[in-house]
Amino acid sequence: MSESLHRQQEVPVPGGEFAFSWSDFRMIAGLVHAGSGIVLNEGKANLVYSRLVKRLRLLGLGSFREYCTLVSGKDGADERQAMIAAMTTNVTRFFREEHHFDYLKASVLPSLLDRARRGGRVRMWSSACSSGEEPYSLALTVLSLMGDAPDHDLLILASDLDPNMVARARAGTYDVRQLDSIPHDLRAKCLKAQRSRSAISYEIADAPRRLIRFRELNLLDPWPMKGRFDVIFCRNVMIYFDEETQNRIWQRFAQILEPDGILCIGHSERIPASLSFELVAQTTYRLRPGAVA
Ligand SMILES: C[S@@+](CC[C@H](N)C(=O)[O-])C[C@H]1O[C@@H](n2cnc3c(N)ncnc32)[C@H](O)[C@@H]1O
Structure with missing residues (x-):
């Protein structure tokens, strides 16, 4: 034929x-x-x-x-x-690939939160946030170390291409089955039960919400953000792109990260060694010293 x-x-x-x-x-x-x-x-x-x-x-x-x-x-x-x-594939869950949150908690957040306490600015970005579990997990991790974080200049941008997902993320309402992966101590602090006649759902409490700004944003488009980020999560989305698109976006992340900024990527994604990043932990990268930024 x-x-x-x-x-x-x-x-x-x-x-x-x-x-x-x-x-x-x-x-x-x-x-x-x-x-x-x-x-x-x-x-x-x-x-x-x-x-x-x-x-x-x-x-x-x-x-x-x-x-x-x-x-x-x-x-x-x-x-x-x-x-x-x-x-689009929107699969996600709270504390997915938990090692990223453990690494941030042990090795990245202590100095960032110190900076925030001293009046400095801290910015993180969940760049394909789907229905919100990823940015809320970041917010819960921050709050586990610093309960008054919302009173400081610390913000998480949560963006996704899909407006329906951004609306769901902003609503922040989850079924009880979606909460299994949230540590018990955080569940009590950061969730409010909502009872309707037929079911109980859980709504994210005010403190984590105050840390997050939700936006629609296509990674392929120009990014309107002015300042740099200390931490970027770009997980389980690049896998759907061709190599050229991936490399272009990895390099754009390099340009918008602080010089010691951290980039966390999905379990089946890799950044080529020829680009500006070095691996510092499992699927966790930092800009190479002196890399173009
Ligand atoms: C599998 S989810 C990943 C969610 C979360 N990052 C995680 O790892 O659990 C992929 C998300 O990428 C979003 N997405 C796909 N193409 C995108 C693009 N060009 N710009 C921004 N988001 C995109 C989809 O809408 C979807 O919500």
Whole structure:
């Protein structure tokens, strides 16, 4: 079969409620890559179908061809954003990859918090915060060492590309099953139970909230922040990007980190040795002395 014929053909999808050709797949993959950096290879065609089929039903469309016309058109910006949000993976949990929080607590936060106590400025960034568990874990770690941290110049920026995730993170309401990984002593201090007729949910208390500012931010876009960061978390998102995009963003982190700043990345991500970082602990990097900043 010729390559071009293969491209015209239907993607074999279970059920097949909507016609979905390889050329539809390629257009969607191209738009998702351009808008978010996320790479969708042909092995992801079924995933694309199953994630977007709900959008087609909601919009009352008859085929993926119609959907492609919509998202590639000049009035398609909102749907492009919804499409990208549908294609993101938002899995997260409190104190995920706990070794980062242990390292910060033992080796990084003591001097940062001293600085804050002396009136200095401390900034951290959870740069793909999903539904908020990561920045709240950072805030809880800070509060475990410094109960009055919200009264100092110490802030955590929590951002994500997906507006739905930022809204969920800002709401800060979690089901009891999501709280298992929060240490018991912190649970009592930092969560408020909310009882409705059918269920109990837990809301993050005021102190951790006061430490965090939530924003929508696409890592591919220009970053509006002026000052530098002492700690950046960029975990379990670069894995979805191609190498060139990853390296570009690693270097942008180098430019926005304080000279002794720390960058924590996901368990299956790596920063090439040729860039400005050196490994100081498990998936934890510091700028090389004298690295361009
Ligand atoms: C798997 S979650 C990671 C959450 C958290 N960092 C963790 O490790 O548990 C990946 C998040 O990256 C976000 N994301 C994907 N592409 C992005 C981009 N270009 N800019 C900012 N966030 C992005 C997704 O919306 C999703 O919430």
